Amino acid sequence: MASAQLRDTRRRIRSVEAIKKITRAMELIATSRIPKAQGRVNASKPYTAKLIEVIENVGAAGAGAKHRLLEQREIKTVGLLVVGSDRGLAGSYSSNVIRLAESRIRELDREGKDVVLYAVGKKAQAYFRYRGFRIEGSYLGVTDTPGYGDARAVASSAVTAFATGRIDSVEVFFTRYQSAMTQTPTRVDLLPITPPERADREGPTATYEFEPSPEEILDRLLPRYVEATVFNVLLEASASEHSARRRAMKAATDNAEELIRVLSVQANRARQAEITTAITEIVGGAEALAEKST
Secondary structure: OOOHHHHHHHHHHHHHHHHHHHHHHHHHHHHHHHHHHHHHHHHHHHHHHHHHHHHHHHHHOOOOOOOHHHOOOOOOEEEEEEEOOOOOOOOOHHHHHHHHHHHHHHHHHHOOOEEEEEEEOHHHHHHHHHOOOOEEEEEOOOOOOOOHHHHHHHHHHHHHHHHOOOOOEEEEEEEEEOOOOOEEEEEEEEEOOOOOOOOOOOOOOOOOOOOOOHHHHHHHHHHHHHHHHHHHHHHHHHHHHHHHHHHHHHHHHHHHHHHHHHHHHHHHHHHHHHHHHHHHHHHHHHHHHHHHHO
C-alpha cells in the first residue's frame, strides 16, 4: 500500500498534468489567433494611408485651419485612453501599458493638469477604478477581436469631449505590435490632430476642385481619421495581447513539464524507499523465523 507521501506526490502530478493540458490548449488557441490579428493590422493600414492622402490634398486647398479637431489650446485637462486586456494569463501585457500610463498621470499631476481616463479592457478599468482615478468611459469585451464599431464608440467619446472643451488633448497608451516576439508599450497623441504635411513629389502637381467645399469634406474626414487611428490601435493591441498570451502559456506549459519531471523523480524515490523497506522487513521476518525454528 502506498504511503501518504507517495499518494500526495502522485496527486500533485495529476493536478499539474491537468493544468498543463489547459495551458497547452490556451497556447495553441493564442497561436492560431496571432496570424489573423496580424493580418487585420496590415489590412487596416491602406485605409488610414488613403485618409491621410486625402487630408493632405484637402489641406493643400487651404481648408480646415480652424476646424475644432485641429484646435491647439491651452491644456488644462488631458484625456488618457488606456488599452489593456479583458482577460488575464497574458504575462505582463496589461501591467506594462498601465505602468506607462500611470507614469504619465503622475507627470501631469505635477504640472497641475487634470486627467480624465478612458479604459479599454477590464484590467485597465479595474486597476484605475480601485485606485480612485476618474474614469470617463469604460469599453469592455472588445480587446480579443475588436471591430470598427468598437473603435467608432471609443473615438466618438473622445471627439465629443474634445470638441465641447471638456478635455484639451487626448493621448493613447497601447502596446504596439512589432513581431511575434516583440511588443512595445507606446504613447501617441490623438487629439488635437496634427495635420499631415504633404510630401514633396517630383513632377507636375495636380490642382483639385472640391464638391462640396474643402471645409465640409474635412469636417467629415477628420472624425473618420480619428476612428481609423483608434481602430489601428485596437488591432495592434489585440495582436500584442495574443502574442503575449502565447508566450505566457508556453512558459507555463514548460514549467509544468519541469515540475512533473521533478515530482516523478520524487515519486520514484519514495516508491523505491517503500520497496526497500518492505524487502528489509521480509528478510528480517524470514531470519527471525529461521532462528526460531532452529
